[in-house]
Amino acid sequence: MISQGFVNLTDLELAFAHWQNIEEWGTPTNQAENNYEYAPTRSERKNDNWNEVIAKERKNYYQQLLQFISNKLQNIQAYNLSIPKINHLNFEFGGQLDFSVSIVVAQTSDNYWLCFAPTVPNQVDYYGHTKKNTVREQTIIQSVELGGETKQITAKIQTILDKITPILIYEYYHGGYNCTYQHRIIGAIAETKESAIALALQSAEMVAIEKTTVGFPDERNPQLNQFMNTCLRDRTIYDLSFWDMGYTYDLGQTPTGDWIGTRYQKEFEYNP
Known part of the structure; x- marks a missing residue:
């Protein structure tokens, strides 16, 4: 993903600023x-639960989390995830070309990895009615049993994340779409960096991974469907959401051990 331009290194402070900007904007982008309006601004919303007092309080909680990560964790890295600009030429609509997701990864002294990611809206599944719009109760997801210092660190981070409560963000709202999602920061911990990132992005609903025996149906190419369903094993479907654009990868393993598959582009057409 890095070599293809989907992932770029960024600064820790910029990642935190981006998370807070989403709250200030009240939308996924500025x-x-x-100069592209798809939802009412915060000042135009009725009963909008946002003011200077709330903004200051939440900024303080973010600052606590930033300082704790900086002081207690090591090998800290921040990444910006987005569709490369050159790939936008393949999409017909895609009004929000600057949408991106900022994540932070870091390691504990006893070699566990943590990843922090914001919840990600999924507008491309609007017509499929698969949007969850749910509030995850757990703010830290773990794939291993913890002990020692990592357990104490995780408990402290959990306390801070619980203070950064979910906040309502408007997606495409004008024209009767009325789409919203709950913005919050999700943490994940695992034994490897890759596993922590995968767990965090799945929990943040940016990535969905499904093991299946029958892959994504392509009605335009039934021969390809038949080949993949009968000749490939370990079929796995990966869904990546970049809000109003995304990809589905349908992969499988050949008898010789090679991995092959197809990629489908997904795009939300905004027509208010």
Whole structure:
């Protein structure tokens, strides 16, 4: 993903600023900067639960988390995830070309890895009615039993994340779409960096991974469907959401051990 331009290194402070900007905007991107309005601004919303007091309080919690990560963890890295600009030429609509997701990864002294990611809206599944719009009760997801210092660190981070409560963000809202999602920061911990990132992005609903015996149906190519369903094993479908654009990868393993598959582009057409 790094070599293809989907993932780029960024600064820790910029990642935290991006998470807070989403709350300030009340939308996944900055409408004022892009001159592309798809939802009412915070000042235009009725009963909008946002003011200077709330903003200051939440900024303080983010600062606590930033300082704790900086002081207690090591090998800290921040990444910006987005569809490469050159790939936008393959999409017909895709009004929000600057949408991105910032994540942070770090390691504990006893070699566990943590990843922090914001919940990600999934507008491309709007017509499929698969949007969850749920609030995850757990803010830290773990794939291993913890002990020692990592357990104490995780408990402290859990306390801070619980203070950064979910906040309602508007997606495409004008024209009767009325789409919203709950923005919050999810943490994940695992034995490897890759596993922590995968767990966090799945929990944040940016990535969905499904093991299946029958892959994504392509009605335009039934021969390909038949070949993949009968000749490949370990079939796995990966869904990547970048809000109003995304990809589905349908992969499987050949008898010789090679991995092959197809990629499908997904795009939300905004027509208010």
